[in-house]
Each structure stands twice: as C-alpha cells, then as structure tokens.
Amino acid sequence: xxxxxxxxxxxxxxxxxxxxxxxxxxxxxxxxxxxxxxxxxxxxxxxxxxxxxxxxxxxxxxxxxxxxxxxxxxxxxxxxxxxxxxxxxxxxxxxxxxxxxxxxxxxxxxxxxxxxxxxxxxxxxxxxxxxxxxxxxxxxxxxxxxxxxxxxxxxxxxxxxxxxxxxxxxxxxxxxxxxxxxxxxxxxxxxxxxxxxxxxxxxxxxxxxxxxxxxxxxxxxxxxxxxxxxxxxxxxxxxxxxxxxxxxxxxxxxxxxxxxxxxxxxxxxxxxxxxxxxxxxxxxxxxxxxxxxxxxxxxxxxxxxxxxxxxxxxxxxxxxxxxxxxxxxxxxxxxxxxxxxxxxxxxxxxxxxxxxxxxxxxxxxxxxxxxxxxxxxxxxxxxxxxxxxxxxxxxxxxxxxxxxxxxxxxxxxxxxxxxxxxxxxxxxxxxxxxxxxxxxxxxxxxxxxxxxxxxxxxxxxxxxxxxxxxxxxxxxxxxxxxx
Numbered sequence: 001x002x003x004x005x006x007x008x009x010x011x012x013x014x015x016x017x018x019x020x021x022x023x024x025x026x027x028x029x030x031x032x033x034x035x036x037x038x039x040x041x042x043x044x045x046x047x048x049x050x051x052x053x054x055x056x057x058x059x060x061x062x063x064x065x066x067x068x069x070x071x072x073x074x075x076x077x078x079x080x081x082x083x084x085x086x087x088x089x090x091x092x093x094x095x096x097x098x099x100x101x102x103x104x105x106x107x108x109x110x111x112x113x114x115x116x117x118x119x120x121x122x123x124x125x126x127x128x129x130x131x132x133x134x135x136x137x138x139x140x141x142x143x144x145x146x147x148x149x150x151x152x153x154x155x156x157x158x159x160x161x162x163x164x165x166x167x168x169x170x171x172x173x174x175x176x177x178x179x180x181x182x183x184x185x186x187x188x189x190x191x192x193x194x195x196x197x198x199x200x201x202x203x204x205x206x207x208x209x210x211x212x213x214x215x216x217x218x219x220x221x222x223x224x225x226x227x228x229x230x231x232x233x234x235x236x237x238x239x240x241x242x243x244x245x246x247x248x249x250x251x252x253x254x255x256x257x258x259x260x261x262x263x264x265x266x267x268x269x270x271x272x273x274x275x276x277x278x279x280x281x282x283x284x285x286x287x288x289x290x291x292x293x294x295x296x297x298x299x300x301x302x303x304x305x306x307x308x309x310x311x312x313x314x315x316x317x318x319x320x321x322x323x324x325x326x327x328x329x330x331x332x333x334x335x336x337x338x339x340x341x342x343x344x345x346x347x348x349x350x351x352x353x354x355x356x357x358x359x360x361x362x363x364x365x366x367x368x369x370x371x372x373x374x375x376x377x378x379x380x381x382x383x384x385x386x387x388x389x390x391x392x393x394x395x396x397x398x399x400x401x402x403x404x405x406x407x408x409x410x411x412x413x414x415x416x417x418x419x420x421x422x423x424x425x426x427x428x429x430x431x432x433x434x435x436x437x438x439x440x441x442x443x444x445x446x447x448x449x450x451x452x453x454x455x456x457x458x459x460x461x462x463x464x465x466x467x468x469x470x471x472x473x474x475x476x477x478x479x480x481x482x483x
Contacts, residue, residue: 051066064081090130140368214235379400
C-alpha cells in the first residue's frame with residue numbers, strides 16, 4: 001500500500017516537471033509566403049517547384065493544379081497549370097514519374113507564360129531520370145544526359161529544347177531533381193516553321209513528323225492509370241489515321257505486305273512509321289497527308305538510286321543536308337541508342353526541304369545501356385539487336401555509303417571540333433552542371449529519396465561519363481577522319 005502511494009507521488013512530480021519545461025521548437029522549412037516544404041533546401045539556388053493538384057494526376061488528359069516556384073525559399077513565380085504524367089516505357093518502368101504540363105489562367109484557358117527567362121509558351125516538360133526500385137536500377141545516374149545533349153545541339157546552331165535543373169515537390173512529397181524544359185512544338189521560338197491549316201492553299205509545309213512508338217490517341221482519354229501502366233500494345237498500334245508507313249524495309253527493299261497490321265505482328269521490325277505530330281492527325285486534310293507521304297517516298301526512292309559519277313546525288317533535292325549531318329553528329333557523339341528509330345523528329349517547312357531534328361530524349365544515351373558497342377555507330381543498331389519492333393531505317397546506312405555525305409560530314413565535324421565540340425567545351429558543360437547540382441545539395445537530396453539500395457556512386461557516374469566522351473570523341477575523330 002505504501003509502495004503504491006509512493007509511486008503515485010513520484011509520477012505526479014515527474015509530470016509536473018515535464019509540464020513546467022520550456023517547449024521544444026520544431027524547425028519547419030518555410031518560404032517567405034508561409035509555404036511549408038517537404039524538405040529543407042537550405043540556401044539552395046536551384047529553383048524549387050511546389051505543385052498542388054486538384055485531384056489525382058492522370059496519364060491524359062491533365063488535372064488542374066497550382067505551381068509555386070521558389071528560389072532560396074523565396075516565392076518568385078506562381079502559376080495555374082494543367083498537369084499529367086508523360087512517357088511510355090519510362091512511365092511504366094520508373095517509380096520517379098515525369099510530367100507534361102500546360103499553363104492555364106484561372107478560368108482554365110491556355111495562356112502563354114515565360115519561366116526563367118525562356119520564351120513565353122503554354123507547353124512544358126518536367127523530365128526525371130528513370131528509377132526502378134523493385135529491380136534496383138537507374139538510368140542516367142548523372143542526371144545530366146538530356147541537358148548536355150541539348151546544350152551541344154544549341155551550341156552547334158541547331159534548336160533543341162532549352163531548360164534548367166529544378167527540384168520538385170508534388171502534393172507534399174519531394175520527388176527530386178528534374179529537368180524543366182520546353183516541349184518540342186511548332187512555334188517561332190521553338191520549331192520555327194510556317195503554320196499549316198486545313199484552309200492553307202500552299203500545302204508544301206509546315207509538317208512535323210515523328211518516327212516513334214504510336215500514341216494512345218484521344219480515344220483513351222480518361223482511362224485509369226492502371227490501363228496506361230500496361231498498355232504496351234498501344235505502342236505498336238499504327239493506323240491510317242495517325243500515321244503512314246515507308247514503302248521500304250530496313251534494308252531498303254520494297255515491302256510486299258500491307259501496312260497497319262496487328263500490334264507487334266511478326267514483320268513489324270521491317271516497318272518504319274511516321275506519326276503526324278503537327279498538324280495533329282485530326283487537323284490534316286487528305287490532300288496534306290498525301291503530299292507529305294509522297295514527299296517522303298520520293299526522297300527514299302532518290303536515296304536508293306545508284307549515284308552517277310560526277311553528278312550530285314538526287315537525294316539532295318529533298319533534304320536539308322546540314323540538318324541530317326548535325327542530327328547524326330549529336331546523336332552519335334552522345335551515343336543515343338534510341339536515335340533514328342524512336343523519339344526522332346523531322347520537319348518540312350513551307351516550300352522547304354525535309355530536315356532532321358530537333359534531337360530529343362537521351363535517357364539511354366552516352367555510357368548507358370549495352371546494345372551498341374562504344375566503338376561503333378548507333379546507325380548500326382540493326383547489326384546488334386535482332387528484330388526489335390523499332391529498328392533504324394535504311395536511310396543512314398545509305399547516307400554513310402555516299403561520298404558527298406561523307407565529305408560534308410568530315411568537314412562539318414572538323415569545324416565543330418574546333419569550337420562547341422572541343423573536349424574542353426564539352427567537359428566544361430559537364431563540370432558547370434555537376435557543380436551546380438552538388439554545391440546546392442540537390443544530388444544528395446535526390447538520392448536520399450531515390451537510391452534505396454541501388455547503390456549510386458555519383459562521383460563515379462560523372463567520371464565514367466567524362467571517360468566515355470573522351471574515348472567516343474577520339475574514336476569519331478579517327479572514323480570520320482579516315483572517310
């Protein structure tokens with residue numbers, strides 16, 4: 001009885017002591033406008049995006065949201081947006097999702113907006129590197145593949161998506177480092193070609209085509225995320241409405257079977273499809289579709305013609321040669337395994353010729369992946385990967401056999417090597433990007449979120465990237481110099 005009474009007195013004294021103690025202050029990272037952040041960025045100068053959606057983020061179409069942009073915890077811009085997930089294979093494989101977003105006004109209407117000094121537009125991208133936590137792998141551990149490739153393209157004078165590194169928080173969850181960049185689209189400040197409307201009398205341009213996996217199409221709008229996580233069949237579902245097929249197989253032979261077969265049919269690897277990117281398929285007239293199909297066919301036929309000694313090759317009547325050379329140079333230098341066969345853009349301006357580019361999507365470029373040796377051309381992809389649903393068209397092997405193309409490539413490569421493609425300039429682009437990310441703590445924060453047993457050694461990834469580029473440049477010097 002006495003022991004119980006003593007215990008009670010002791011407990012009351014302890015409780016009294018606790019209640020009289022000064023409360024402990026819990027530090028919460030906040031902005032100048034009172035926004036509570038998911039993490040503490042310290043004094044990081046890298047822009048920090050806080051996105052709050054009005055509901056679950058879909059694959060398509062998007063959901064309204066509000067985006068606040070902070071720098072050193074100070075609100076610098078606020079914008080209403082419409083956001084959705086993006087990507088095909090990357091969307092399905094990666095736990096770190098990427099996003100498309102459009103800028104809208106308070107009534108939900110599209111509105112052009114400038115971010116970080118970039119030209120006003122309504123369509124933007126937030127690209128994250130691929131991370132698969134279940135299978136413990138990550139593509140582009142450096143986080144800078146796209147930035148380096150796009151920057152090199154811009155420096156040789158060819159438009160590529162412009163952007164910068166940001167960190168992103170969505171609905172209170174920190175998602176890490178992203179590349180905030182422009183969507184590739186027709187615009188005077190992006191892909192600068194003339195507009196083409198159903199009423200246009202001159203239908204010679206402008207067109208944007210894309211050699212790529214097929215788009216799901218508007219008929220899939222509103223389907224649950226679970227559908228898009230497993231809709232691999234849609235990637236190879238080409239139709240006469242959304243695309244057209246080359247008349248020729250990947251070796252330049254005339255195809256003797258009908259286009260638009262079942263998804264992943266056995267002969268798909270022989271086919272090259274051109275998706276209508278701009279105008280959209282539903283905005284193209286039958287005459288416009290026929291025009292661009294015939295133009296591609298005439299170019300391909302001219303490329304397959306035997307050269308006549310002493311005469312310029314006929315294919316030059318159809319293409320902007322420098323655009324083909326520059327597309328080849330950037331994708332080969334960066335060893336973009338997806339180049340030529342997917343994520344490949346082509347344009348034709350009004351009264352102009354067919355042009356390659358802009359370059360896009362380098363998440364399995366540089367030293368990533370093992371499909372192609374580091375000492376061979378990406379255009380030789382077909383020699384190493386048998387019957388992939390998406391193979392490299394015959395164009396590039398024919399071009400690399402042509403004396404005119406080889407001579408122009410040699411001169412252009414030598415010219416760029418003295419400036420934008422010098423090793424010192426390339427290494428400088430890498431160093432400035434890496435220093436920015438490391439010094440502002442972004443790499444540490446990103447991999448605290450996304451390593452989770454993968455075992456990322458960031459310093460090693462940068463060392464490997466630099467070594468790869470040194471070796472690749474040396475190899476290309478030798479190969480192109482001996483043409």
